[in-house]
Amino acid sequence: MRLPIVVKISVFALAVMGVYTYYANSIPQIQSKPPEELSLEGGNVTQEQLIKAGEEIFKGKGTCEVCHRIGQAGARAPDLAGMGARAVKRKPGLSAKAYLIESLLDPGVYLVEGYPNIMPKVDKPPIALNRSELWAVTAFLESLGGTVDVALDDIPKSAGAGAAGGGAQVAELKLPGDPKAGQAVFTGKGACVACHKAGSIGASPVGPDLSQIARIQTPDYIMAKILDPAAMGTVAGFPPKVMPQTIGQTLTAKEYVDLVSFLLTLKGSSATPAPQGKK
Ligand code: HEC
Ligand code: HEC
CATH class of the missing domain: 1.10.760.10 (Cytochrome c-like domain)
Structure with a gap:
């Protein structure tokens, strides 16, 4: 018996899909941990x-x-x-x-x-x-x-x-903000750029370099630091009360959420930690 070509193709397609589905389902078991993760449990290590x-x-x-x-x-x-x-x-x-x-x-x-x-x-x-x-x-x-x-x-x-x-594969905080608009707040109304560097943006050494802030800090800290900088303590090596204490009152809710969304994209690179401070 000859099968119509369409049926043959769909059988083939189903077979292919089946293989991929099987494979995809097996991935979480193989790769449930990010590749760079170190596991020494049970292993011998000097x-x-x-x-x-x-x-x-x-x-x-x-x-x-x-x-x-x-x-x-x-x-x-x-x-x-x-x-x-x-x-x-x-x-x-x-x-x-x-x-x-x-x-x-x-x-x-x-x-x-x-x-x-x-x-x-x-x-x-x-x-x-x-x-x-x-x-x-x-x-x-x-x-x-x-x-x-x-x-x-x-x-x-x-x-x-x-x-x-x-591993680090936890659901990231999803803010409804727009990082692009947040960047505009960073360089514009928020005036953050006057004191902070963020990746290729800005160069001011008045405040800490924020290029990697999302790698080293929690969203909670970043959000609180903008609303009430003094309550979060003063980053060592920098002067207290220089960061404006009233940013939280001057930004609209949208500007604030956009700004935080932008800051959460600042992940720098692990190869070049920004050396700061004096010897
Ligand atoms: C007049 C200068 C100035 C401006 C403007 C300014 N900051 Fe700051 N900022 C600082 C200084 C100085 C520090 C470090 C001292 C401290 O902790 O208060 C700091 C600290 C921070 C930190 C903590 C960094 C860390 O390494 O923990 C964050 C986050 C931050 N600022 C975000 C912002 C954002 C976002 C804006 C714009 C809305 C802004 N700053 C505007 C001066 C400024
Ligand atoms: C966002 C900046 C930041 C990051 C990232 C960070 N630390 Fe710290 N660490 C601090 C600060 C500030 C202190 C001093 C305040 C305190 O005791 O918590 C400290 C204190 C410590 C101390 C106590 C030092 C002492 O003299 O008693 C140890 C140990 C330490 N950190 C290790 C680490 C290690 C290891 C990592 C990376 C896995 C790390 N830290 C990441 C900021 C940081």
Whole structure:
């Protein structure tokens, strides 16, 4: 029996679609984690490899270097040189690793003197490190003048839970704003450009470079900083009360949402963290 050509084609099409559907369904299992994600669970890793992995996360995915420098004060955060040795003295009764883990998961609990509470919880978006990555970073921090003794089991099982699948693939905040219109507010009515650089826009060093702000800060912080800059503390290395305190009153709701949408596009690049501040 000869099948009409149309039927043959649709059988073929269904077969192709079936294969693709099967394949597509299998992708989430294969790739439920972003490719760059480090997993050391159950694997054998030498201490040297662990520290090396931690250093790479510090400079790359962790975005730590955008705020922290080692052997050099950054504009936003403390110099972490000697951190492994200092950690054990920070909070009486807390071991070095316990202090370091707390610093990563709940930075606001202990604030280094002279710095505001602006470090994001690094197991939550936008940084969203998983447990393996937290383990490696802690080992790296301990290696800065201290003894590396952190085990994967020292990282709480709940860490990284806020990031579904353990990675940065969490639903991003979707604002109804228009980033293009927000850019116009940034350079126009908001006058942000008078004090801030944002990627290729502007060059003023009066306020912090915002080129990577969406990689290192939560939308909550960015929104609150515009509405009430002083309440969010003063970014270290910059003068207090210079950022206008009344922006929230002068922008319309649309301008504000557009502006925030624009700021949330500022993700810079991991290869070139903006070095700031004095040596
Ligand atoms: C948005 C800027 C920012 C980012 C990003 C950031 N930090 Fe911080 N960090 C700070 C600030 C500010 C402080 C000081 C205030 C405090 O203690 O929370 C701090 C404090 C710390 C401390 C305590 C330092 C001490 O002397 O006790 C450690 C450890 C630390 N950060 C590690 C990291 C690591 C590791 C990363 C990356 C995974 C990171 N930070 C990302 C801003 C940042
Ligand atoms: C007259 C200068 C000035 C203007 C205009 C200004 N800022 Fe700022 N801004 C600063 C300074 C200085 C700081 C750092 C000190 C502080 O935290 O208050 C800052 C801090 C910030 C931060 C926190 C950065 C970080 O690294 O944590 C954000 C976000 C920000 N400004 C956004 C804006 C936006 C958006 C506008 C426009 C609506 C704006 N600023 C207008 C001076 C300014």
